[in-house]
Amino acid sequence: MGIRSSDQYRKGLNDDRRxxxxxKKISDVYAEPELTLAVDHSALCYDIADDRPDLAIxxxxxxxxxxFYVAPNSAEDLVRRGALIEEVSxxxxxxxxxxxxxxxxLFALLRATTGEGLxxxxxxxxxxxxxxxxxxxxxxxxxxxxSLAPRQQADPDLYLHIVxxxxxxxxxxxxxxxxxxxxxxxxxxxxxxxxMGPDDADYAVSFAIPIDTPGLExxxxxxxxxxxxxxxxxxxxxxxLLESLTVFNDVRVPKNRVFLNRQPELAGPLALxxxxxxxxxxxxxxxxxxxxxxxxxxxxxxxxxxxxAGHVKGKITELITWSETVRGLAQLAAVRSxxxxxxxxxxDPLAVNMAKYHFAHGFHNAVAILTDLxxxxxxxxxxxxxxxxxxxxxxxxKYYAAAVPAEKRLRLLNFIADLTARDYGGYQSVLAxxxxxxxxxxxxxxxxxxxxxxxxxxVSDLAGISHL
Numbered sequence: 001m002g003i004r005s006s007d008q009y010r011k012g013l014n015d016d017r018r019x020x021x022x023x024k025k026i027s028d029v030y031a032e033p034e035l036t037l038a039v040d041h042s043a044l045c046y047d048i049a050d051d052r053p054d055l056a057i058x059x060x061x062x063x064x065x066x067x068f069y070v071a072p073n074s075a076e077d078l079v080r081r082g083a084l085i086e087e088v089s090x091x092x093x094x095x096x097x098x099x100x101x102x103x104x105x106l107f108a109l110l111r112a113t114t115g116e117g118l119x120x121x122x123x124x125x126x127x128x129x130x131x132x133x134x135x136x137x138x139x140x141x142x143x144x145x146x147s148l149a150p151r152q153q154a155d156p157d158l159y160l161h162i163v164x165x166x167x168x169x170x171x172x173x174x175x176x177x178x179x180x181x182x183x184x185x186x187x188x189x190x191x192x193x194x195x196m197g198p199d200d201a202d203y204a205v206s207f208a209i210p211i212d213t214p215g216l217e218x219x220x221x222x223x224x225x226x227x228x229x230x231x232x233x234x235x236x237x238x239x240x241l242l243e244s245l246t247v248f249n250d251v252r253v254p255k256n257r258v259f260l261n262r263q264p265e266l267a268g269p270l271a272l273x274x275x276x277x278x279x280x281x282x283x284x285x286x287x288x289x290x291x292x293x294x295x296x297x298x299x300x301x302x303x304x305x306x307x308x309a310g311h312v313k314g315k316i317t318e319l320i321t322w323s324e325t326v327r328g329l330a331q332l333a334a335v336r337s338x339x340x341x342x343x344x345x346x347x348d349p350l351a352v353n354m355a356k357y358h359f360a361h362g363f364h365n366a367v368a369i370l371t372d373l374x375x376x377x378x379x380x381x382x383x384x385x386x387x388x389x390x391x392x393x394x395x396x397x398k399y400y401a402a403a404v405p406a407e408k409r410l411r412l413l414n415f416i417a418d419l420t421a422r423d424y425g426g427y428q429s430v431l432a433x434x435x436x437x438x439x440x441x442x443x444x445x446x447x448x449x450x451x452x453x454x455x456x457x458x459v460s461d462l463a464g465i466s467h468l
Contacts, residue, residue, distance in 0.1 A: 002064045003057060004132040006043035012186055013039065015212040019183045019244075021220045029183055034225055038240040039184045042098035042134070044091050048084075055084050065129045068099035071107055072345040078280070078334035085284040093239040094289030098181050100281045102128075102135025105189040108273035109206070109259050111344040112266065117206070117259040118342070124208050124257065128187070136185035136211070138176035138246045139274065141193045150196070150203040160190065160248060161202040162262060169252050170261060172205060178434075179246040182218050185211055188246070192260065195268030204267040206260035207253045215251040218244040224423050229384035234415050236424035273340075275437060275445070280347040282436040283330040283355040289428075290323035290359075293366050296416050300374050303412055305403035315369045322362040329355035350449035357442040363432035367420045378417040381410060 004012075010030050019026040019035075026032050030039050045068065049056040058067045072078045088097045106128065109121035128135065141150075144158030153159065160174035172190075182188060189208045196204040209216065221243045230237045260266055297316050301307040329351050336348035371378060377400075386392045387410070400406035419425050433439065460466065 002130070002132065003049050003066060004046060006046035009043055009046050009134060010039060013184055015210075017183070017212040018217045019220060020218065021183075022222050022225060026183075026220075034240075035183065035220070035242065037238070038242045041092060041095070041239045041241070042181060042184055045088055045097045045099040045134075046132075048088050048091065052087065055080070055087060060129070063130075066099065066132050068103045069106060069125070069129050071110055071125075071343075072337075073339070073343050074345055075334050075337045078337050078345055078347055079331075082280070082284040082330060082334055085281055086287045089285035090288040090291075093235050094286070094292050095239050095241065096180070096281070096285045098134050098185070100285060101137050101180060101278065102185070102187075102189060104277035104281050105135065105137045105191060105274055107277045107344055108191070108270060109189075110342055111340045111346070112270040112273035113206075113259050114266065117261070117263070117266075120256055121259050124259075131186075133186040134181070134184075135187050135189055135208075136179055136181040137189050137191060137274075138179045138182065139191040139193050139271070140176055140178045142175050142177050142245075143193075150200045159193070159203045160205065162205055163202075163250065165261075167255075169254050170205070170207075170258060171250050171252050172207075172248050173250050174248055176246045176248075177244075179218075179244045180241055182211065182244045182246050183220050183242045187211065188216070191274055192267035192271050194271060196264035198264055201262040201264050204260055204262055204264040205258075206270060207258045209251065209253055209257060213251055213253075215249040217247040217249060219247065220244045223427055231384035231387050231411070232414050233418050233422065233424070234411065235418045236422070272445075275441075276347055276349055276352065279352045279356045279436050279442075280330075280333055283326060283333065283352065283359065286359050287327055287330065290326060292419065293370060294319045294323050296412070296419070297370050297373055300370075300412055300416060303402055303404045303409045304373070304375065306373070312373065315373065319366055319369055322358070322366060326355050326359045326362075329358060348449075349445055353442045353445040353449065356436060357439060357446065360432050360439055360442070364429065367425075367429065370416060371420055374413060374416050377410075377413050378421045381413055381417070 013029050019029055021032065021035065026035065029035050049066065056067050057064050058070045060070065067084055072081055085100055089095060106125050110125060113121050141159040144153045144155065150159035150161065157174045160172055160176060162170050163173045164171035176190070187208055187210055191206050192204055224236050224240055228237055260270060294316070297319055301312050301316065306312050333347045333351035333355060336351055337345050340346035382396050386396065396410070397406045400410055402409050419428065
């Protein structure tokens with residue numbers, strides 16, 4: 001099939017998938033108004049092939065393939081992938097779109113699986129490329145009591161696990177959470193959430209299934225639900241992701257779709273391989289959001305007539321320093337990349353995790369700066385219905401004028417409020433802290449990735465002591 005259009009992608013979602021949203025079962029994802037927005041947002045990863053084929057399409061053996069799915073085998077490939085992710089995120093208002101996460105999982109499977117699992121991963125990868133399929137990734141188990149291993153949980157279903165196996169299939173039961181795009185993707189890739197020991201072999205499982213597979217149920221989060229207008233919510237009326245609790249009720253998986261089958265020694269390496277690519281994706285799709293934070297701060301300072309104040313210049317410089325440090329580390333992650341197993345290039349894990357940590361660690365401070373520069377109207381400003389009433393608008397135009405006309409100032413303030421102070425802002429705050437791994441997970445990977453031997457030996461030489 002090659003490259004699909006966005007309309008073909010949308011039509012492919014009308015099947016027998018079991019999606020539940022705001023207390024009811026949804027028969028057609030694209031026909032549900034609040035979910036239509038998310039589908040259209042995700043369709044951007046198909047639309048980009050129309051006007052940026054140089055960036056979004058790669059020729060493979062004479063056939064066009066979505067560049068999202070071309071496995072990188074050099075630093076240059078990772079640089080191009082970073083540029084593609086940044087561009088589609090820019091179109092998505094600084095938010096991830098769809099194909100990024102699924103391709104992260106594909107590359108991890110190609111790098112970290114072995115034997116029959118690798119053969120199955122390669123066959124699935126070929127199917128995805130030929131059909132230009134969209135993929136969701138279910139990795140994070142619901143986990144229950146986090147002080148206990150999977151096998152120790154009071155309810156064994158709190159980690160996804162194998163409950164039956166025959167010559168042709170395995171059957172799995174349990175649930176994953178925080179599954180982005182599950183309700184509006186074609187296929188679901190399941191990955192282990194953590195390293196596993198021999199006693200947790202039943203939980204060391206990875207596979208891919210169509211979203212409408214019997215027994216699979218998707219309970220979509222209602223965040224950013226309800227009617228909203230573009231005056232008050234200029235970002236979240238255009239862009240939305242679907243996140244789900246993903247439940248496996250004795251789901252049968254054909255063995256030719258299984259990548260890890262009771263192989264606990266590979267669970268950790270596969271989970272970490274996904275992290276390498278997923279955090280590389282994260283630091284590149286966050287780049288437009290960094291630009292948004294800096295640009296919004298500069299514009300609202302000008303609108304409020306405070307742009308020449310010394311403390312304001314200092315705060316905007318602080319935002320620039322944060323933003324450009326993340327950008328530089330994102331570039332370094334590609335430049336320092338190395339060949340991985342089976343010819344798949346591995347982003348530098350130290351630079352990747354430093355970039356992600358620096359972004360997440362500084363995000364809430366950046367929001368505080370932007371809120372400080374904006375003022376209290378982020379919470380107390382007028383609504384869209386007020387603005388639509390000509391008599392009320394005249395009052396608003398008179399009293400909310402500043403260094404710029406009231407309309408420009410209010411629209412800018414609503415943009416910033418949508419990003420920082422309203423439900424979409426809360427969503428972004430949680431993403432900054434937990435998406436693609438928590439701050440502590442990133443710190444752990446930084447510690448794992450840094451080789452202190454050179455520094456230790458240097459000090460040993462200077463101090464005149466033997467190397468330890």
